[in-house]
Amino acid sequence: MAGSALGTSTTPDETESNPLLGLPFDDPDDVIRAAIAEASVPALLMSMVHMTGDMALLDELPGPYLLIAMDLQGAMSEPDKQKVRDRAFDVIREYRDRGCPPPFVPDAQQMRVMFDVMSAGTLTEEFVDYVAADLRFSDADQCGPVLASTPEQRGDFPVVVIGCGEAGLLAGIKLKAAGIPFTIVEKQSAVGGTWLANRYPGCRVDIANQYYAYSFEPTDHWTHYYSEQPEILRYLQDVAAKHDIAPHVRFNTAVTGAVWDEESATWRVTIRGADGRIEVLTSRALICAVGQFSNSVIPDIKGAGDFRGPSFHTADWRDDVDLDGKRVAVIGAGASGFQLVPAIADSTQQVDVYQRTPQWMAPNSIYHDAIPDGARWAIRHLPYYGRWLRFVSWWPIADALDEQVRIDPEWDNGGLSCSESNHAIREMFIAWMRVFCTDEEILAKVTPNYPPMGKRTLQDNGTWLTTLQRPDVELITDGIAEVTVDGVTTVDGVHRPADVLVWATGFDVNHQLGPINVRGLDGVELNAAWGDSAYAYLGVTVPGFPNLFCMYGPGTNAVNGASIIYNSECQMRYIMGCIDMVLAGEFGSAIPKVEVCDDYNRRSQERLRSMVYSHPAVTSSYYKNAAGGLPTLYGFRIFDYWRWTSRPDPGDYELRSAAGELA
Ligand code: NAP
Numbered sequence: 001m002a003g004s005a006l007g008t009s010t011t012p013d014e015t016e017s018n019p020l021l022g023l024p025f026d027d028p029d030d031v032i033r034a035a036i037a038e039a040s041v042p043a044l045l046m047s048m049v050h051m052t053g054d055m056a057l058l059d060e061l062p063g064p065y066l067l068i069a070m071d072l073q074g075a076m077s078e079p080d081k082q083k084v085r086d087r088a089f090d091v092i093r094e095y096r097d098r099g100c101p102p103p104f105v106p107d108a109q110q111m112r113v114m115f116d117v118m119s120a121g122t123l124t125e126e127f128v129d130y131v132a133a134d135l136r137f138s139d140a141d142q143c144g145p146v147l148a149s150t151p152e153q154r155g156d157f158p159v160v161v162i163g164c165g166e167a168g169l170l171a172g173i174k175l176k177a178a179g180i181p182f183t184i185v186e187k188q189s190a191v192g193g194t195w196l197a198n199r200y201p202g203c204r205v206d207i208a209n210q211y212y213a214y215s216f217e218p219t220d221h222w223t224h225y226y227s228e229q230p231e232i233l234r235y236l237q238d239v240a241a242k243h244d245i246a247p248h249v250r251f252n253t254a255v256t257g258a259v260w261d262e263e264s265a266t267w268r269v270t271i272r273g274a275d276g277r278i279e280v281l282t283s284r285a286l287i288c289a290v291g292q293f294s295n296s297v298i299p300d301i302k303g304a305g306d307f308r309g310p311s312f313h314t315a316d317w318r319d320d321v322d323l324d325g326k327r328v329a330v331i332g333a334g335a336s337g338f339q340l341v342p343a344i345a346d347s348t349q350q351v352d353v354y355q356r357t358p359q360w361m362a363p364n365s366i367y368h369d370a371i372p373d374g375a376r377w378a379i380r381h382l383p384y385y386g387r388w389l390r391f392v393s394w395w396p397i398a399d400a401l402d403e404q405v406r407i408d409p410e411w412d413n414g415g416l417s418c419s420e421s422n423h424a425i426r427e428m429f430i431a432w433m434r435v436f437c438t439d440e441e442i443l444a445k446v447t448p449n450y451p452p453m454g455k456r457t458l459q460d461n462g463t464w465l466t467t468l469q470r471p472d473v474e475l476i477t478d479g480i481a482e483v484t485v486d487g488v489t490t491v492d493g494v495h496r497p498a499d500v501l502v503w504a505t506g507f508d509v510n511h512q513l514g515p516i517n518v519r520g521l522d523g524v525e526l527n528a529a530w531g532d533s534a535y536a537y538l539g540v541t542v543p544g545f546p547n548l549f550c551m552y553g554p555g556t557n558a559v560n561g562a563s564i565i566y567n568s569e570c571q572m573r574y575i576m577g578c579i580d581m582v583l584a585g586e587f588g589s590a591i592p593k594v595e596v597c598d599d600y601n602r603r604s605q606e607r608l609r610s611m612v613y614s615h616p617a618v619t620s621s622y623y624k625n626a627a628g629g630l631p632t633l634y635g636f637r638i639f640d641y642w643r644w645t646s647r648p649d650p651g652d653y654e655l656r657s658a659a660g661e662l663a
Contacts, residue, residue, distance in 0.1 A: 019218040020136060022047075022383035024100035032092045034374035035382070041081045042067060042074040043378075043388035044088050046118055050383040051095040053104035055113060061087060063117040069208065069396040069561070070364045072225070072389060074120070092382065103383030105137060118388070119395060130642050131395070134215060135387045145576065145647045147178065149583035154179045157583060160269045160283040161185070162255045162516070164245075165193015167551035167568040168289035169236060170214065172245045174572050180579065183281060184245070185271050187254040191240040194293045195233045200314040200336065200502075202343025203229035206367075206459045208393035210386070211563045214239060219390065220380035225366050226459065257517035258286055260546055265588030265658040267547070285547040285579060290516070292509040292552055292632055299505050301331075302482040309486070311501040314340060321500060325349050329488050329498035331480065334359055334622075337504030338458050342467040351473045352496050354480055354488060357620050358448045361460035363432040368461055397561030399637040405453050405560060405612045415617025418451040422612065425452045436462035439469055445477050454618035456559060509557070509632045510534065510625045520545035521591070530554070533631045537597040537652065538644055540571055541578065546589030546656065549575045555604055558634040558641070559613070559623070567634075567641060574645035581648055581655070588658035596652045608635040 017023045036044065042064045048057055061084050064074020073081075095101075106114055111132060115123040123131060132138055147154070157180055161171045164186035175182040188196050205212050209222040209232075217239055223231060240246060252274035259268045269281040296315040298304055310321040314336040324347045330337050333355035345351050371379075379386040408419035417423035429452055437443050446465065448454075458464075468475045478490035487497035508514075510532055518526040521544045529544065536542045539556035540549055550556075551571045558567055582590050608614055608630040613623050623630050634641065 019220070019380075020216070021103060021387065022381050022385060025377075025381040026096060026100075027377070027381075029089075029093060031374075031377060032089060032096070035378040036085045036088050036092070036374070038372040038374035039085075039088075039378040039382075039385070040072040040074075040375075040389055040392055041076060041084050042118055043072075043385050043392055044382070045084050046114060046388045047378075047382040047385040048084075048088055048091045049106070049114060050103040051091055055106075055110055057087070057091075058113060058117045063120070065120050067119060067122075067392055067396040069393055070362075071366055072208070072210075072392050074392075095383075100383075111137060118391070122400075123395070127639060130639050131391065133642075135384065135391060136215075145573070145580060147576070147580045147584075149580050151179050153583040153586075154579075155181065157284045157579065158182065158282070159285045159287060159579075160255075160258075160267065160281050161287040161289055163193060163289040163291060163294070164188075164191045164240075164249050164251075165195065165289065165291050166236060166565050167291065167571070168193065168287070169240055169245060170565075170568050170572050171287050171289055171551065171575070172248055173239070173243045174576055176243065176245070176248070178576060178579075182248055183283070184249040185253050185255050185269070185281075186249050186251050189252050191237050191245070191249070192233045193236075194291055194315075195229055195236060197294075197315050198317070198336070199229050199233075199319075200317045200340050200343075200504075202339035202341075203314075203336070204339060204368075205232055206335065207561065207563050210390040210393040212565055213563075214565060215569055218380075219386050220376060222371060222376075224368070224370050226364075226368070255516055257519070259519045259523075260521060260548075262521065262546075263658075265546070265656070285549060286518075287549045287551060287575065288513070288516075288518075288553065289551040290512055290514070292512050292557055293507045295508040295511065295514045296503075297505055297508050298503050299331075301480055304483050306485050307483050307487075307498075307501045309499050309501065311503070313503045313505070315507070323348050323500060326499040327497060328352070328500045328502060329354065329496065330502045330504055331488070332356075332504035332506065333475075334504065334506055335456055335458055336506070338464055340502065340504055341473065342463045345467050345470055345473050349472065352488070352498065353468070353473065353475050354490075355445070355475060355477055356479070357450075357455075358446045359455055359458055360429055360448055360452045361433065361458045361464065362429065364459040365461055367459045368463065394561070394563065394566075398563075399560075399639055401453070401560050402637065407610055407612060407615060415450060415615065418454075418612045418615050422451050422453070432460070433465060436465040437469060442468055442475060445475055450617040450619070451612050451615055453560065454612045454615050455621045455623065506622050509622055512553070512632075518545065518548070520548065532625045532627065533629055535597065535601045535631065537592040537600050538571075538574065538641075539634065540574055540645070541590070541592040541597075541653075543592050543594045543597050546591045547578075547582065549578065551575075554631050555601065556634050557623075557632045558638060562634075562638045566638070570641055570645040574648060577647040578653075581650055581653070585650075585655060587655040589656045590648070590653040591656065592653055604635055605629060605631075608633055611635055 062080035066075035159182040161168045161184040164184045168184050205226050209227050210219050213219050254272050256272050257270045267283045267286045271279050296313040312318045327350045328348050329352045331354045404421045411419045417426045478492045481489045481491045489495040524544050534554035536550050536554045539553045
């Protein structure tokens with residue numbers, strides 16, 4: 001699309017090419033040399049096989065003995081990497097000179113060999129289909145289930161989607177592709193969800209963008225490995241424009257409630273426009289894509305509302321407040337505070353950071369790095385290179401840390417770690433912190449006394465600790481006694497004046513619907529049913545609420561290196577399967593069986609109880625609800641989620657006729 005950041009191309013003939021898999025090129029040798037110098041060597045090696053069809057390259061050339069996500073390279077010696085690069089130059093030139101023919105796609109046997117080399121033997125048989133689908137060796141998975149319903153049935157099945165962030169937008173794209181009429185209701189003025197709301201300085205994604213992106217959109221346009229908020233917002237808005245979703249969205253409009261009418265098997269969705277006008281939409285299904293981060297929290301600290309200067313939450317950033325030369329108090333040192341403080345410290349007079357609990361940071365040297373031009377050229381042009389780079393960014397982390405996050409009941413060291421392998425991570429993280437901080441007092445303050453990964457692990461390139469050591473930044477760990485009209489007083493009686501107060505205090509993830517009143521069968525209200533422990537079968541469907549589908553719903557926050565966008569794609573594929581199941585069977589609605597949902601949630605919470613997130617040493621964490629449960633988290637493997645959400649099992653559902661009879 002012209003003028004968009006998406007699907008950029010230098011090829012004269014796009015019709016023959018697939019921007020997902022690499023676009024033809026005729027660039028001179030020096031461009032190829034630059035690309036090779038900056039490319040991920042393991043991804044380059046695989047792309048060479050796609051360019052040549054020569055599997056023997058994998059025997060001749062060295063491969064990684066370990067994949068490392070954080071630098072998108074394999075653990076390989078420099079001479080070994082050079083051997084691959086040297087050979088790549090000839091291979092790429094020859095491929096160019098042949099006119100960039102369609103790339104080689106391996107057969108099942110060859111694919112296994114490639115997987116084995118690339119993953120250093122870690123990609124075993126059970127994962128083959130899962131990985132092949134993401135690499136796009138087959139389109140089957142990404143297109144969702146083959147639909148059994150007719151276009152006429154789908155065309156007569158209106159759907160309302162709440163929210164137009166990454167999940168709601170995805171829902172719109174897939175519904176549109178299936179010919180299902182839909183309306184997305186979005187309370188903000190534009191597409192983007194949390195990436196529109198959270199525009200505080202320094203805000204960026206902490207999952208590599210190769211993975212934190214829709215699987216069906218090219219990733220050659222990212223300027224950074226981990227992009228800042230404006231670029232992610234632009235991406236979402238470009239995707240929306242490319243798929244022409246805006247005409248289906250009611251912006252500046254809030255859903256206030258929805259009621260299921262069993263007789264007609266429809267949802268009556270009440271919406272309120274910016275002018276206060278109330279309207280009721282009728283739909284056959286309701287997709288709740290509000291996300292877990294739409295309800296910001298300002299804690300109940302004494303005097304919280306008394307501050308006379310500007311005072312706002314990171315999710316309600318005030319562009320009209322100039323921080324230059326100001327004394328800024330930042331309350332909270334989680335993911336948002338951690339990104340904000342280094343981004344403002346250069347221009348403020350003083351930043352006081354109020355940290356209640358330190359957070360763990362994982363070493364990530366490329367966290368703020370731009371993707372060099374050569375590496376971007378490789379993503380754009382080398383066949384399957386971008387897909388393999390995506391693989392390098394997720395395979396080493398997404399399910400790979402399962403052992404390190406499990407609690408060993410025999411392991412006892414006062415709560416500092418939860419197992420031997422978790423302890424090794426602790427030591428690795430501390431060693432990384434010491435690289436950037438020689439101040440023992442600050443080190444003591446920022447070193448958590450709970451096991452690593454117990455709360456959201458932050459990505460760090462040293463910026464946080466470097467900033468905390470500035471003379472004009474103070475890290476305060478004494479508890480806050482009160483907020484006053486002109487600053488913050490800590491329990492030791494010290495008062496620090498401030499001009500601006502920023503609440504980097506997170507979100508109420510346990511009540512994600514906020515004030516939206518959703519009533520299902522027998523008038524049961526969803527917020528009341530969920531209470532403090534929201535639940536949904538596979539995080540998607542809820543007993544008692546026919547044709548209600550959640551995206552990024554309860555029990556879906558996959559906190560160990562997974563991409564929420566990937567999970568949303570799994571959910572949407574499943575939702576399409578559910579809709580198709582209802583339509584093809586000429587039913588009115590599908591409702592998950594209580595016992596199926598209960599069993600899933602019991603197993604889910606049981607597993608989470610064996611994981612570091614529930615460790616008693618993790619005393620404060622937004623993962624935990626008031627009772628210490630973890631209703632918002634996903635504790636199984638992402639691989640399992642991909643499998644379980646491939647299509648619904650009709651046996652898990654009560655399928656009802658339109659008049660409410662059990663079919
Ligand atoms: P958060 O992780 O919940 O952090 C909130 C901070 O406020 C914590 O430091 C917390 O301290 C502190 N706090 C809460 N109540 C307090 C009180 N009464 N007194 C003093 N301090 C208090 O929230 P967040 O930083 O907004 O991040 C939330 C999630 O959003 C992240 O985990 C992530 O999933 C997402 N996020 C992602 C990115 C990204 O990099 N892509 C950036 C921002 C946010 P305690 O730790 O002691 O509770």
